[in-house]
Amino acid sequence: MSVKAPLPHDTAGLHVAGSARYIDDIPVPANCLHLAFGLSNEARGVITGADLSAVRAAPGVITVLKATDLPHENDVSAAAHDEPLLAQGEVFYHGQPIFLVVATSHLAARKAARLANITISKRPAIITIDEALSANSRFEGEALVWNNGDAETALNTAPRNVEGSIEIGGQEHFYLESQAALAQPQENGDMLINSSTQHPTEIQHKVAEALGKPMHSVRVESRRMGGGFGGKESQGNALAVACAVAASQTGQPCKMRYDRDDDMVITGKRHDFRINYRAGFTKDGKILGVEFVHYARCGWAADLSLPVADRAMLHADNAYYVPAMRIESHRLKTNTTSATAYRGFGGPQGMLGMERVMDHIAHELKLDPAELRQRNFYASQKDTGPKQRTHYNQKVTDFELHEMLERLTDTAQYAARKKAVSDWNANNDILKKGLAFSPLKFGISFTLSHLNQAGALVHIYQDGSVHLNHGGTEMGQGLNQKIAQVAASEFGLPMERIRITATDTAKVPNTSATAASSGSDLNGMAVKNACNKLKKRIIRILSNHWETTQSDVIFTDGMVQIGHHSMSFDAAARLAYESRVSLSATGFYRTPKLSWDRLKGRGRPFYYFAYGAAITEVVIDTLTGENRILRTDILHDAGTSLNPALDIGQVEGAYVQGAGWLTMEELVWDTSGRLQTHAPSTYKIPTCADRPDVFNVALWPGENRENTIYRSKAVGEPPFMLGISAFLALSDAIAACGEIYPALDAPATPERILKAVNRVRLG
Amino acid sequence: MSNIHVTTTVNGDSVEFLCDPRETLLDVLRDRLTLTGAKEGCGTGDCGACSVMLDGRLVSSCLVLGAEAEGKTIETVEGMANGEELHPLQRKIIEHAALQCGVCTPGILVAAKALLEKNPDPSESEIRFWLAGNLCRCTGYDKIIRAIQDAAAEMRGAA
Ligand code: FES
Numbered sequence: 001m002s003v004k005a006p007l008p009h010d011t012a013g014l015h016v017a018g019s020a021r022y023i024d025d026i027p028v029p030a031n032c033l034h035l036a037f038g039l040s041n042e043a044r045g046v047i048t049g050a051d052l053s054a055v056r057a058a059p060g061v062i063t064v065l066k067a068t069d070l071p072h073e074n075d076v077s078a079a080a081h082d083e084p085l086l087a088q089g090e091v092f093y094h095g096q097p098i099f100l101v102v103a104t105s106h107l108a109a110r111k112a113a114r115l116a117n118i119t120i121s122k123r124p125a126i127i128t129i130d131e132a133l134s135a136n137s138r139f140e141g142e143a144l145v146w147n148n149g150d151a152e153t154a155l156n157t158a159p160r161n162v163e164g165s166i167e168i169g170g171q172e173h174f175y176l177e178s179q180a181a182l183a184q185p186q187e188n189g190d191m192l193i194n195s196s197t198q199h200p201t202e203i204q205h206k207v208a209e210a211l212g213k214p215m216h217s218v219r220v221e222s223r224r225m226g227g228g229f230g231g232k233e234s235q236g237n238a239l240a241v242a243c244a245v246a247a248s249q250t251g252q253p254c255k256m257r258y259d260r261d262d263d264m265v266i267t268g269k270r271h272d273f274r275i276n277y278r279a280g281f282t283k284d285g286k287i288l289g290v291e292f293v294h295y296a297r298c299g300w301a302a303d304l305s306l307p308v309a310d311r312a313m314l315h316a317d318n319a320y321y322v323p324a325m326r327i328e329s330h331r332l333k334t335n336t337t338s339a340t341a342y343r344g345f346g347g348p349q350g351m352l353g354m355e356r357v358m359d360h361i362a363h364e365l366k367l368d369p370a371e372l373r374q375r376n377f378y379a380s381q382k383d384t385g386p387k388q389r390t391h392y393n394q395k396v397t398d399f400e401l402h403e404m405l406e407r408l409t410d411t412a413q414y415a416a417r418k419k420a421v422s423d424w425n426a427n428n429d430i431l432k433k434g435l436a437f438s439p440l441k442f443g444i445s446f447t448l449s450h451l452n453q454a455g456a457l458v459h460i461y462q463d464g465s466v467h468l469n470h471g472g473t474e475m476g477q478g479l480n481q482k483i484a485q486v487a488a489s490e491f492g493l494p495m496e497r498i499r500i501t502a503t504d505t506a507k508v509p510n511t512s513a514t515a516a517s518s519g520s521d522l523n524g525m526a527v528k529n530a531c532n533k534l535k536k537r538i539i540r541i542l543s544n545h546w547e548t549t550q551s552d553v554i555f556t557d558g559m560v561q562i563g564h565h566s567m568s569f570d571a572a573a574r575l576a577y578e579s580r581v582s583l584s585a586t587g588f589y590r591t592p593k594l595s596w597d598r599l600k601g602r603g604r605p606f607y608y609f610a611y612g613a614a615i616t617e618v619v620i621d622t623l624t625g626e627n628r629i630l631r632t633d634i635l636h637d638a639g640t641s642l643n644p645a646l647d648i649g650q651v652e653g654a655y656v657q658g659a660g661w662l663t664m665e666e667l668v669w670d671t672s673g674r675l676q677t678h679a680p681s682t683y684k685i686p687t688c689a690d691r692p693d694v695f696n697v698a699l700w701p702g703e704n705r706e707n708t709i710y711r712s713k714a715v716g717e718p719p720f721m722l723g724i725s726a727f728l729a730l731s732d733a734i735a736a737c738g739e740i741y742p743a744l745d746a747p748a749t750p751e752r753i754l755k756a757v758n759r760v761r762l763g
Numbered sequence: 764m765s766n767i768h769v770t771t772t773v774n775g776d777s778v779e780f781l782c783d784p785r786e787t788l789l790d791v792l793r794d795r796l797t798l799t800g801a802k803e804g805c806g807t808g809d810c811g812a813c814s815v816m817l818d819g820r821l822v823s824s825c826l827v828l829g830a831e832a833e834g835k836t837i838e839t840v841e842g843m844a845n846g847e848e849l850h851p852l853q854r855k856i857i858e859h860a861a862l863q864c865g866v867c868t869p870g871i872l873v874a875a876k877a878l879l880e881k882n883p884d885p886s887e888s889e890i891r892f893w894l895a896g897n898l899c900r901c902t903g904y905d906k907i908i909r910a911i912q913d914a915a916a917e918m919r920g921a922a
Pocket residue numbers: 802803804805806807808809810811812813814823824825826
């Protein structure tokens with residue numbers, strides 16, 4: 001069967017030949033125009049003058065558009081209608097697009113965009129979390145508070161307490177292909193958009209609004225993205241809308257791609273957080289109650305910040321049963337880029353808050369941190385007692401981490417290495433080592449329940465070859481390969497008989513973003529649903545043909561067998577065609593069992609949980625703060641993996657990205673709100689030399705208890721949070737320098753590590 | 764500024780083009796010669812996605828001017844396979860599932876080929892440090908290194 005086979009990415013052959021096409025590689029007509037935005041160089045102010053004559057006069061410039069030149073809606077927001085394509089009167093962040101240059105080349109457009117003479121009367125900009133708090137600048141009017149049990153009493157009566165605070169930095173997606181879109185006018189005023197997007201339907205919607213047309217006039221195609229990670233869920237809207245408006249005005253194809261610097265300055269990033277915590281526990285380290293205050297810096301527009309901040313709250317327990325919890329979540333509005341979706345969608349920040357609490361308690365009680373964690377885990381799924389509930393009242397019925405922890409600590413020789421690390425630290429003053437375990441439990445489903453739906457379109461041609469489309473987008477995760485494996489397994493066909501083409505709003509309408517790790521869960525089921533409809537039709541035809549009853553049907557090895565009769569799939573397709581039976585079907589799926597009240601924080605937002613565990617060993621240089629990851633061992637739960645090669649690839653890539661977030665990737669805004677780290681020269685993502693020296697990754701041989709596609713589990717986001725173990729290991733190494741708790745902030749750059757070392761040394 | 768005429772060799776074929784004197788080799792390859800295998804990841808020499816060989820030297824084509832290619836030989840990812848037959852590095856990248864979004868892949872292939880030409884038996888550290896200029900945001904690099912080691916072993920065996 002094709003599912004469960006470790007096949008490489010479906011277009012790997014094109015990639016190694018350099019012939020896989022991204023937006024900027026699509027051949028365009030010679031009259032194609034190129035676009036660039038002119039950007040605000042103030043973080044906040046009122047536009048008092050905009051002299052664009054030099055821009056218009058620049059070589060190659062065809063036209064220049066301002067907000068007032070836009071024919072219809074001036075909005076590219078995901079939902080809140082608060083994000084103009086071009087600034088209207090006021091600017092709200094440094095880098096906000098103010099005007100749009102349409103020129104004959106990419107370079108001509110970019111150069112011209114720098115020639116504007118824009119005068120902005122400055123207003124006081126709100127940049128930091130503290131500034132936002134003192135100005136009471138926020139979304140949703142007030143903080144969202146969830147209470148489960150009486151945390152205050154639990155804390156006041158607990159034998160022991162810890163309290164503290166952690167700063168958690170944001171993160172640039174750094175998809176290697178920057179944002180890009182291409183618009184080509186069609187007959188009848190229709191528009192064809194090629195977009196590097198995780199959300200073709202939203203692009204279609206926003207373009208239709210901007211052109212003042214119904215959605216049926218706009219077709220969006222997304223063949224592949226050069227990386228997405230959440231950064232192409234809403235951030236591609238501006239480019240697609242700009243291209244569409246310019247194309248409709250000029251009647252010529254228009255293309256826009258952000259140069260890397262522009263991309264980093266304009267687009268949203270992961271939310272930075274501050275989390276304050278107070279926890280009460282017994283002297284054996286059993287947690288009795290926790291209070292969290294989350295401060296999320298959301299930037300200038302709402303974008304996806306509310307669901308992101310919600311998901312941070314939803315993961316405040318991580319893997320631990322907390323009898324009483326109170327979480328207060330502040331969504332702060334600042335004059336910085338609008339923070340957006342990024343792999344984990346707030347989950348990583350919420351989880352790190354809880355892991356900090358665990359780490360702090362272990363230090364306080366001088367208990368082994370892995371042991372302490374296990375004491376607080378939810379009960380195992382094998383436990384026969386009543387199921388424990390999360391702080392939002394969802395039963396945890398599939399908990400795997402006890403068994404995973406035991407397996408991982410064994411294969412990674414945790415106890416022996418913990419001892420070796422402490423021996424090393426006792427004998428070495430300059431280089432200190434740290435070793436840490438971190439678990440994860442991640443809820444799978446969109447928390448906006450209606451998004452948990454998907455569609456598919458499957459055709460069987462009369463020669464028996466299969467062509468399909470689904471609503472998911474390919475950003476490198478190998479979704480199309482997994483989906484093709486599902487179809488191949490359903491029809492019993494070899495993989496080369498299945499072809500998946502670009503995601504296309506004309507094929508499958510009203511899709512949700514490929515996000516929340518849901519791509520294969522939702523679309524796999526929708527495709528299976530369509531395949532089943534077609535199989536039923538073929539079975540009916542063959543049963544009539546052989547005059548047999550319909551039991552014992554097998555689709556395998558390119559054959560269809562009913563009882564003792566059999567026929568090739570291709571011949572069966574031909575027969576169905578000649579019998580005038582439709583060989584095309586749509587499929588649909590909606591996730592069952594969900595119900596969620598976000599204001600109360602009660603219900604079942606998640607269909608199931610995915611689990612994972614990591615152990616990371618690091619070494620730090622206490623004189624410079626420099627550090628390395630020496631070894632990482634990971635055990636990750638992908639249910640019954642649809643494709644172990646792709647899933648392990650996701651785990652490895654996610655871990656390195658997660659570790660990068662918490663160690664080396666630092667976003668720095670200066671006091672005027674200018675992003676100082678807007679290029680790879682100053683913003684450092686992990687390189688080949690930063691990957692762990694020893695990197696052991698295995699999948700946990702479990703299966704999903706819920707009825708997901710072949711009992712697999714979503715794998716896109718969860719392993720990102722395994723990177724937390726690297727951060728905890730650094731903290732462990734710093735703790736070896738003295739007695740006090742290091743209280744390390746993220747990202748743990750060499751500078752921060754050095755400061756923490758000095759703090760701990762001074763006691 | 765008037766365009767200049769450049770004669771060069773790309774993947775074994777002699778090629779002529781006109782370009783703006785300020786145009787990068789990367790833009791010339793992509794926009795004038797329709798060789799879009801080399802990608803622009805940064806445009807500032809920091810990501811390696813635009814890697815090509817220029818007279819046998821590994822360069823970031825975003826930092827080279829098209830005009831500098833005059834009289835030189837250029838090799839890009841498009842020239843790596845021998846007709847239908849993939850280079851062992853290409854084959855091993857596929858076999859090891861060592862790519863996800865694939866934008867870094869062409870640059871990594873060109874860079875790895877350059878490494879193996881200088882050093883057919885690189886240690887793991889040598890590979891890691893050689894490739895430190897080729898960013899990959901997706902894979903975490905592990906499978907890439909293994910694929911290169913495997914290809915190197917196969918190429919040594921065949922030699
Ligand atoms: S595009 Fe040339 S190094 Fe990044």
